[in-house]
Amino acid sequence: MRVEYINPFVEAATSILREVLQCDVARGELYLKSTASPVLGVAAIIGLAGDVEGRVLLDMNRQTAVQVASAMLASMEMEPITELNDLGRATITELANMITGQAVTKLHNLGFKFDLTPPALVTGDNMEISNTNVEALIVPMEVPQGKIEINVAVRERG
Amino acid sequence: MAGNATTERRRSVQHTGLFRTQEIDDESVESVDFKMVTFSLGGKLYGVDIMMVSEIAKFDEFTYVPNTPPFVAGVYNLRGEIISVIDLRVMFRLPIAYRRADEPADGLILRLETGLIGVIVDSIDRVVGVSSQTIQPPHPIFADVNIRYISGVVEFEQQLYIILDTERILGPELALGSAPGAARAIGRGAQPLPASDRIAQTVAGDAEPPASVLIDNVSSTLHSLTDFVVSPVNRQWVEQRVANWQSDHHGEIDVTTPESADRFLRGFATPDSSRLWTDEYRAAVAELLPEPRGAINVWNPGCGAGYETYSIATLLRSVYPESGIKVWAGDKDLLRISTAPNMIWSSEPPSEFYLDHMVKTREGYAFTGEIKDLILFEFSDFLHGTTLPPFSIVVIRDVLSYLPEEHQQRVVRTIEDGSLRPCLIITGTNEDLLPILRCKEVSRGPVRGYLLE
Numbered sequence: 275m276r277v278e279y280i281n282p283f284v285e286a287a288t289s290i291l292r293e294v295l296q297c298d299v300a301r302g303e304l305y306l307k308s309t310a311s312p313v314l315g316v317a318a319i320i321g322l323a324g325d326v327e328g329r330v331l332l333d334m335n336r337q338t339a340v341q342v343a344s345a346m347l348a349s350m351e352m353e354p355i356t357e358l359n360d361l362g363r364a365t366i367t368e369l370a371n372m373i374t375g376q377a378v379t380k381l382h383n384l385g386f387k388f389d390l391t392p393p394a395l396v397t398g399d400n401m402e403i404s405n406t407n408v409e410a411l412i413v414p415m416e417v418p419q420g421k422i423e424i425n426v427a428v429r430e431r432g
Numbered sequence: 433m434a435g436n437a438t439t440e441r442r443r444s445v446q447h448t449g450l451f452r453t454q455e456i457d458d459e460s461v462e463s464v465d466f467k468m469v470t471f472s473l474g475g476k477l478y479g480v481d482i483m484m485v486s487e488i489a490k491f492d493e494f495t496y497v498p499n500t501p502p503f504v505a506g507v508y509n510l511r512g513e514i515i516s517v518i519d520l521r522v523m524f525r526l527p528i529a530y531r532r533a534d535e536p537a538d539g540l541i542l543r544l545e546t547g548l549i550g551v552i553v554d555s556i557d558r559v560v561g562v563s564s565q566t567i568q569p570p571h572p573i574f575a576d577v578n579i580r581y582i583s584g585v586v587e588f589e590q591q592l593y594i595i596l597d598t599e600r601i602l603g604p605e606l607a608l609g610s611a612p613g614a615a616r617a618i619g620r621g622a623q624p625l626p627a628s629d630r631i632a633q634t635v636a637g638d639a640e641p642p643a644s645v646l647i648d649n650v651s652s653t654l655h656s657l658t659d660f661v662v663s664p665v666n667r668q669w670v671e672q673r674v675a676n677w678q679s680d681h682h683g684e685i686d687v688t689t690p691e692s693a694d695r696f697l698r699g700f701a702t703p704d705s706s707r708l709w710t711d712e713y714r715a716a717v718a719e720l721l722p723e724p725r726g727a728i729n730v731w732n733p734g735c736g737a738g739y740e741t742y743s744i745a746t747l748l749r750s751v752y753p754e755s756g757i758k759v760w761a762g763d764k765d766l767l768r769i770s771t772a773p774n775m776i777w778s779s780e781p782p783s784e785f786y787l788d789h790m791v792k793t794r795e796g797y798a799f800t801g802e803i804k805d806l807i808l809f810e811f812s813d814f815l816h817g818t819t820l821p822p823f824s825i826v827v828i829r830d831v832l833s834y835l836p837e838e839h840q841q842r843v844v845r846t847i848e849d850g851s852l853r854p855c856l857i858i859t860g861t862n863e864d865l866l867p868i869l870r871c872k873e874v875s876r877g878p879v880r881g882y883l884l885e
Binding site: 275276277278280304306307308404407408409411429430 | 809811
């Protein structure tokens with residue numbers, strides 16, 4: 275992945291998570307994954323188009339998703355959830371939208387033009403995601419609710 | 433086609449004359465210069481040129497593909513790459529040895545000009561090295577296989593091995609139907625190999641020089657202390673280095689610590705690495721550059737902090753002011769590559785040449801936007817697969833020597849599949865590409881270069 279794209283995603287993930295969860299966020303070591311990689315259980319996908327093609331995946335396990343959604347709802351003075359219902363799914367989707375949106379804004383300021391597709395949420399066990407010949411950059415984030423991985427796979431349009 | 437093959441061979445021979453000592457040639461008259469992987473099919477022993485074999489595999493779980501000839505066993509997922517698998521026994525109408533349904537089938541993955549293909553055999557035997565001079569032309573009674581698929585027959589330890597011409601069997605001619613018959617019955621497999629291969633196998637092969645035990649020791653030590661991998665790509669340098677080291681250290685090879693490993697490897701690195709190319713190095717590269725034909729794409733894996741990337745980009749811009757140029761540079765070391773897009777010199781760069789392509793900023797000298805726009809730095813591990821536009825220049829200096837041999841093969845395949853021909857490949861000064869890629873050496877001065885045609 276193009277070097278210039280890395281920081282905007284890392285910064286956006288850190289600042290958005292810190293803001294919505296109101297807590298300390300630790301970033302793990304960035305690494306690359308080959309195309310087929312397992313998904314933790316709940317994954318919000320946002321497609322990217324424009325100068326590049328690819329997608330951003332916000333990936334976490336079901337328990338983390340419920341707790342993160344609850345924390346976000348609580349901050350808006352809403353009832354926490356106990357299972358991943360419609361409200362929970364919408365909340366996680368919105369989180370992915372916020373992170374990707376902020377990253378794309380930062381990229382736009384650097385002169386890269388990205389368009390976003392509406393997010394989709396995928397849940398299930400033992401899922402794998404594969405893109406042909408695009409490796410994924412993994413930004414692992416540790417929050418009190420658990421581990422969230424931002425998985426970015428984009429390539430230049432050639 | 434035959435004409436091409438001959439020219440290629442002649443070129444490599446000339447080449448060797450230029451760049452190697454004569455003695456290896458003389459010595460190889462009776463030595464092992466043809467290696468084959470042997471296997472059994474319907475009770476007879478067969479062999480294929482080891483240079484054609486990508487790997488030995490156990491196939492299980494094919495995916496059956498409808499509407500294919502009966503000898504197509506299906507497609508197989510080889511670590512993400514889908515390859516076709518052919519059952520040679522069905523193809524040659526041989527009896528198929530009984531095998532339990534859940535037992536994986538023995539087979540080979542062959543690298544043909546058209547790509548990878550898997551073949552199923554009864555069982556893999558071993559690797560046998562013979563002298564190509566002992567290979568005899570095929571005779572119709574030798575095998576159950578149509579003679580035009582046989583490139584020769586050779587005896588080894590009282591066993592007859594039938595050498596198959598894989599390109600003829602599985603290559604593009606398969607689709608075209610009949611081949612010219614027995615006139616070309618000895619395919620290239622049975623010919624004395626191009627001299628380049630002969631060198632590779634004499635160096636890496638069975639006829640081991642006396643220092644080989646030492647080199648094996650050094651090789652495993654280096655591998656545990658550094659990422660350096662002793663392979664045919666750099667074996668020549670290592671042998672020379674071991675010899676020199678012995679004379680300097682009274683016969684002791686005391687490479688036991690990281691410091692001594694670094695000392696041992698001193699001198700391996702290409703002189704112009706980790707800095708912008710000097711005028712001399714750049715001039716030598718310039719002489720090797722091909723005629724411009726449209727857009728020029730460069731693949732620069734393992735670019736590190738980006739010095740060589742900027743060097744090649746500025747050189748190309750000055751040589752081809754009109755052409756579209758793109759340099760795809762990548763490294764899996766995030767720390768090093770992340771500084772590459774914004775490289776800054778606090779003092780003046782090493783050569784005035786670069787000043788023409790730089791602007792002075794408050795922090796120091798930086799390359800102009802025009803040069804930066806030619807380059808795409810990627811945080812990337814090319815083992816995960818690459819999507820590159822067809823490239824005609826590869827700058828891969830001191831990268832192959834730090835990769836295990838199977839990963840070197842991946843690089844070779846990426847170059848073979850992704851390049852326009854002719855493709856100029858620049859390797860490290862002490863790296864030899866001939867053992868792993870059929871190409872010709874075009875080195876000039878300090879620059880080690882190869883041309884893939």
